[in-house]
Amino acid sequence: MNKKRIIAGVDIGGTNTVIGFIGEDGDYLFGSSILTSPDEEANKFIVRLTNEINLVFKEYGENYHLGGIGIAAPSANQFQGTIESPSNLKWGNVNFINMMKEYFDVPISIVNDANAAAIGEYEYGLAKGMKNFIVITLGTGLGSGIVVDGNLLYGENGLAGELGHTIIEQDGRMCNCGRTGCLETYVSVTGIRRTIFDLLTRYNYPSELRDISFNQLTGEMVTEHAKKGDPIALKAFDFTGEVLGKAIANLVACFTSEAIILFGGLVESGDLLIEPTKFYFEKNLLGIHKGKVKILKSKFENGMAAILGASSLITKEIDKKVSFKLNHLSAVEKQ
Amino acid sequence: MNKKRIIAGVDIGGTNTVIGFIGEDGDYLFGSSILTSPDEEANKFIVRLTNEINLVFKEYGENYHLGGIGIAAPSANQFQGTIESPSNLKWGNVNFINMMKEYFDVPISIVNDANAAAIGEYEYGLAKGMKNFIVITLGTGLGSGIVVDGNLLYGENGLAGELGHTIIEQDGRMCNCGRTGCLETYVSVTGIRRTIFDLLTRYNYPSELRDISFNQLTGEMVTEHAKKGDPIALKAFDFTGEVLGKAIANLVACFTSEAIILFGGLVESGDLLIEPTKFYFEKNLLGIHKGKVKILKSKFENGMAAILGASSLITKEIDKKVSFKLNHLSAVEKQ
Numbered sequence A, B: 001m002n003k004k005r006i007i008a009g010v011d012i013g014g015t016n017t018v019i020g021f022i023g024e025d026g027d028y029l030f031g032s033s034i035l036t037s038p039d040e041e042a043n044k045f046i047v048r049l050t051n052e053i054n055l056v057f058k059e060y061g062e063n064y065h066l067g068g069i070g071i072a073a074p075s076a077n078q079f080q081g082t083i084e085s086p087s088n089l090k091w092g093n094v095n096f097i098n099m100m101k102e103y104f105d106v107p108i109s110i111v112n113d114a115n116a117a118a119i120g121e122y123e124y125g126l127a128k129g130m131k132n133f134i135v136i137t138l139g140t141g142l143g144s145g146i147v148v149d150g151n152l153l154y155g156e157n158g159l160a161g162e163l164g165h166t167i168i169e170q171d172g173r174m175c176n177c178g179r180t181g182c183l184e185t186y187v188s189v190t191g192i193r194r195t196i197f198d199l200l201t202r203y204n205y206p207s208e209l210r211d212i213s214f215n216q217l218t219g220e221m222v223t224e225h226a227k228k229g230d231p232i233a234l235k236a237f238d239f240t241g242e243v244l245g246k247a248i249a250n251l252v253a254c255f256t257s258e259a260i261i262l263f264g265g266l267v268e269s270g271d272l273l274i275e276p277t278k279f280y281f282e283k284n285l286l287g288i289h290k291g292k293v294k295i296l297k298s299k300f301e302n303g304m305a306a307i308l309g310a311s312s313l314i315t316k317e318i319d320k321k322v323s324f325k326l327n328h329l330s331a332v333e334k335q
Helices: A042-060 A096-101 A113-124 A189-202 A219-227 A231-255 A265-269 A271-284 A304-318 A329-333 B042-060 B096-101 B113-124 B189-202 B219-227 B231-255 B265-269 B271-284 B304-318 B329-334
Strands: A004-012 A016-022 A028-035 A064-073 A082-084 A108-112 A133-138 A142-148 A259-263 A294-297 B004-012 B016-022 B028-035 B064-073 B082-084 B108-112 B133-138 B142-148 B259-263 B294-297
Touching (some): A004 A042, A004 A304, A016 A042, A042 A064, A064 A096, A064 A113, A064 A304, A082 A096, A096 A108, A108 A113, A108 A304, A113 A133, A113 A142, A133 A265, A189 A219, A189 A265, A219 A231, A219 A265, A219 A271, A231 A259, A231 A271, A231 B231, A259 A271, A271 A294, B004 B042, B004 B113, B004 B304, B016 B042, B028 B304, B042 B064, B042 B096, B064 B113, B064 B304, B082 B096, B096 B108, B108 B304, B113 B133, B113 B142, B113 B304, B133 B231, B189 B231, B219 B231, B219 B265, B219 B271, B231 B259, B231 B271, B265 B271
Parallel strands (some): A004 A064, A064 A108, A133 A259, A259 A294, B004 B064, B064 B108, B133 B259, B259 B294
Antiparallel strands (some): A004 A016, A016 A028, A133 A142, B016 B028
């Protein structure tokens, strides 16, 4: 029997790592997820990851052959195959592709998670047909995939788009990158948790959040309490939207994108975050851009944009439709 | 006699407008300048500008024929031929090319001044051979020309690169764009003048600058007093370099450029500005980029990078080496 090809897409997040097996038409077939532990070493993480990929494939993949693995990860350098000192994982600098190749004899590629999400949105999501857009991932950290004139922005060393590490507050919150005041210490799941505790100390409003410890508090809990009208949780979303809206307004002054697509755990809160973000974005936007730039919530859930983007890249590499060093979106499109 | 072709390059600044006649090899032959008055209407300015171009050409240009005019201007939209509500000139939205064509029957093009400077640096200056760099013009305002992977960044409507209008201080200084806290209200000739008066109110240090009115004070005077050791002027350069260094560090987090080239009136102060800018830039840079990005002072003087860039664009248009809508640097290079 001629088995159909299937690609494993992996999205490594700071909290969860999601695995999705993608068919030839870009359709999600089956998948799984494992926890990411920030303190675990990369080689131990890889044992768990490869076990899970094998387990899931064995259970559901009997009618398929595994054609390749596309990995989306923070601080990934797709030209080197490395993950370079990710802020939210204590891995240091690792050649992730070489490490994975000890377990799998198939083509493997790695790509920055936000870039993968941008490719996913471009090929299958809200950015179809767009030439200037930015995908911002709001998970444990904040990542950005920037598309300019149909090309992914890689920059001089393939590490462009570190919007999460632009400093927005002098002497602000301590960041895992070793500096202070980075955008992602305010705008991310981790950021909104910090904001909650900041607000609890500033205000006397009654709030059930006073019964939850810092380590217990999740992004979902913040959403849940905001939906019940908790004044601290609502204020936290307003503040997060304000910081994000201003940051995006500055970004648009530089890039004049047609849309900003938000994606990731924090965005699951929906309008709680999107509405204040839109409000402060328009308020802080340069006059010539007002009313012209869309802020959109990705329609993909749970890492799926990044998984689809990473799997689509490896598919193109396998099919040699495009050389891996030239896989700009426009190059891909011209095939 | 077969007269050689000459191109007029014009750099419209908020204070001075510089005219340079450029020969076929990109060599500056002769030129002039007129004052730009922020309160003068565009049609009156054009009368003075065209008179000056004619006058200078008549005096020195007898061995040449005028092949075209390339104009560099703030807020210029090269695809539309318009200048769109420049912050520092009260012109509103004007079709500058059409207005100029009433006076000259030669090809005329217009391009954003910072983009023109980026092209000038790329073709004749410090950016030769670079693929990722940013030119920042520090004159009356702050402009930026951003080159990504060999292409000028135009963005969705040709108005990308408004770095001067990224907001860096909430409820900060009032900006001509109608908002507050924009980068150019701190980092520009106008910005450092405002800083001087802010510092004069904060500190009791003796300073000869206390004898000069706001309207009298020029960027050159600030430089001159700093060179004589005036503590307020020195502090003003340190502060300006700090704000600029931080802004560039954030820019590099997004773009990972290999060099930032500074250009314009404020940069004539040399190390007074460049040294603190470098210091605060490195201090605020994301770890992965430290020590890898150059901050350079343009070697061109008095608008010359923008004049060379604007004249080189019109030359290419005349020679039909490249269609005007596709004049990305890489397209130009491929000829």
